[in-house]
Amino acid sequence: MxxxxxxxxxxxxxxxxxxxxxxxxxxxxxxxxxxxxxxxxxxxxxxxxxxxxxxxxxxxxxxxxxxxxxxxxxxxxxxxxxxxxxxVEKIQETNIEIPQKEQKQYQYDFHPGKVDEDSFPFALWRTYVKDIFDISSKELLQMGEPQGEIELRNEIANYLFQSRGIYCEPEQIVIGSGTEHLLPMILRLFEDNSILALENPGYSAIPRIHLNNNAIPISVDEEGLIVDELEKTNANIVYITPSHQFPTGAVLSATRRAQLLKWASKDTNRYIIEDDYDSEFRYIGKPIPALHGLDQNNKVIYMSTFTKSLMPSLRVAYMVLPHHLLMKYKEMFSYYSATVPRFVQHILANFMKDGHFSKHLNRMRKIYRKKHDKLKHTLSTYYPEVTITGDQAGMHVLLSVPIDKSIEQLKQLANDCGISITPVTNYLLKPIEYEHPTFLLGFGGIPLNEIENAIHQLMRCWGIQKNP
Missing domain, CATH: 1.10.10.10 (Winged helix-like DNA-binding domain superfamily/Winged helix DNA-binding domain)
Incomplete structure (x- = not known):
């Protein structure tokens, strides 16, 4: 040529x-x-x-x-x-501006998922990070156990026994990068014709995770999930947050706990998925025992995370599988790789092993209790016409406002004032008529000394007069 x-x-x-x-x-x-x-x-x-x-x-x-x-x-x-x-070559277009979603900065963010940033033990955590990134940990460069590092599973098993009354072996624990990762794995352990029941209102990500879209919504009242309603359905799996129902804050009563466990025991294909996502923070009475600890028939699959107890960005969650489901899990997911980096798992395991996780939890309980009490005191003292529910535990309360405006109008008014607040309607699987507009008022991310001013500012935006 x-x-x-x-x-x-x-x-x-x-x-x-x-x-x-x-x-x-x-x-x-x-x-x-x-x-x-x-x-x-x-x-x-x-x-x-x-x-x-x-x-x-x-x-x-x-x-x-x-x-x-x-x-x-x-x-x-x-x-x-x-x-x-x-x-065929694509024509290269230059100077294309892709619209970016604007991340609005709020003066006060009442989102229920926020944690207290200033109270995190950064210096101590940094020590554990530095210690693990060392030549002595070179084996962590290789792939680890699909279920998660045994060191972390040991620490989680010890923690569950001491704090939640759950006896399990480390081999039953599976670590994943969040509820969104673990729940689809759980659902795949069951037959394709299995039907999932969900709390209504409930955790908003679950319907999107459950891709079959045949989930049955079950109503919630002040005693938690209405089990009588569940018993009338053909559901064989129920996802529930019994210790602090999300988002209402209701605690599943002792009577309904027994009723729910009895429902599960009546059929070999029935199971309860217990999400114990923020059980560490309870402000009234004794800690509520986990359903798993009461279960005598191996019908409860327990799940929890370190999202509220440490930080949302850690992305470490775990589940405890009954032995018979564990065997099926190993058959189906033996080729999976762990979704949480090994270094992160060992940092957390060492942090827990040396007792710092328990100390951090104790410290955060006191901080969140003070925030919780300040929030309740401010609302009850200056705005007695509003109603607070779900205030026994967790890091948010439900706030009902007797005002002649829609939820969307109130949300926009707050937004215009630089305040972010989440309506309860964001968590509905099917419509519920509320007497008054109702919102989740998260207090975890707002500094203690600013909570009172944040409440006053929100109420001013809504035109609610301060009680003299």
Whole structure:
């Protein structure tokens, strides 16, 4: 063939090999070089273009890798026949502005998922991070156990026994990067025709995780999930937050706990998924025992996270599987890799082993109790017309406002004042008529000394007069 003629710009920011590669590739695509044509040798082309053979070799190697040319040992490189459609070049559009979702900064954010940033033990945590990223931990560069590191599972098992009355073996624990990761795994352990029941209102991500969209909503009242309603359905799995129902804050009563466990025991295919997401923070009475600790028939799959107790960004959750489901889990997911980095798991395990997790929890309980009490005191003292419910535990309360405005209007008014607040309607699986507009009032992320002012500012935005 005639020597390839390409304009290579040595002052161009694009490397010479890339210019050459693009030139030959485009010539092949546009049929300027016929199929079967032998390309010049690296030496001859280098001399002709006055560039190094290495540049030619890199360009040819890329063309070879992408299938534009083929190599015949001791003969040379030849143009390959290519299908037209896959190789049609996209027109490069420049200066395309992709709209970015604006992240509004709020003066006060009452989101229920916020934690107290100022109280996190950064210096102590940094020590554990530095200690684990060391040559002595080089084995952590390799893949770990699919269920999670045994060191962390040991610590979680000890913690559950001491704090939640749950006896389980580390082998029953599976660690994952969040409820959103673990729940689909749980659901795959059951038959395809299984039917899931969910609390209404409830955790808003669950319906999206449950892709079959055949979940049955079960109403919640001041005693938690209405089990009588569940018993009238054909559901065989129920997802529940019994210790602090999300978002209402209701605690599943002792009578309904017994009723729910009895419901599960009546059929071999019935199970309860217990999400104990923020059981650590309770302000009235004794801690509520976990359903799992009361279960005598291995019908409860326990789940929890470190989202509220440490930080949402840690992305460490875990579940405890009954032994018979554990065997099925190992058959189905033995090829899975752990979704939480091994280094992160060991940092957390060491933090727990040395007693710092328990100390941190005790400290945060006191901080959140003070915030909780300040929130309740401010509302009850200055705004007695509003109603607070779900205030026994957790890091938010439900606030009902007797005002002649819609939920959307009130949300927008708060937004205009630099305040973010979440309506309870965000968590409905099916519509519920509320007597008054109702919102989740999270206090975890607002500093203690600003809670009173945050409440006053919110009420001013809504036109609610302060009680003198």
């Amino acid at each position: 005639d020597m390839l003629i390409f304009q290579l710009e040595k002052q161009n920011s694009k490397p010479l090999y890339e210019q050459l590669y693009n030139g030959i590739k485009n010539a092949i695509i546009q049929k300027q070089i016929e199929v079967g044509t032998k390309l010049p040798s690296k030496r001859k082309l280098a001399e002709f273009l006055n560039i190094s053979q290495t540049t030619i070799e890199i360009a040819y190697s890329q063309l070879l890798a992408e299938g534009y040319i083929t190599s015949v040992p001791r003969v040379g490189y030849f143009v390959e026949e290519i299908d037209e459609l896959p190789y």
